[in-house]
Amino acid sequence: MKMKEVRELTDVELTTKVAELRREKLNLKIQSRTGQLEKTARVRAVRRDIARLCTETAVRAAKSEVK
Numbered sequence: 001m002k003m004k005e006v007r008e009l010t011d012v013e014l015t016t017k018v019a020e021l022r023r024e025k026l027n028l029k030i031q032s033r034t035g036q037l038e039k040t041a042r043v044r045a046v047r048r049d050i051a052r053l054c055t056e057t058a059v060r061a062a063k064s065e066v067k
Helices: 003-008 011-034 041-066
Strands: none
Touching: 003 041, 011 041
């Protein structure tokens, strides 16, 4: 997910997407521990997507405080 795509999401969509990705991260972690994980790079991608979404949420919160 690119930052351009993240910026186009609404606040509700951001929150929903973070929840979905955290659920996926947990599932990937479980698969990794049980030896069933095939795409190990997906763990890194999910972590980075979560960080991008959280960053955008923080930026929006900071902008709303300034106004």
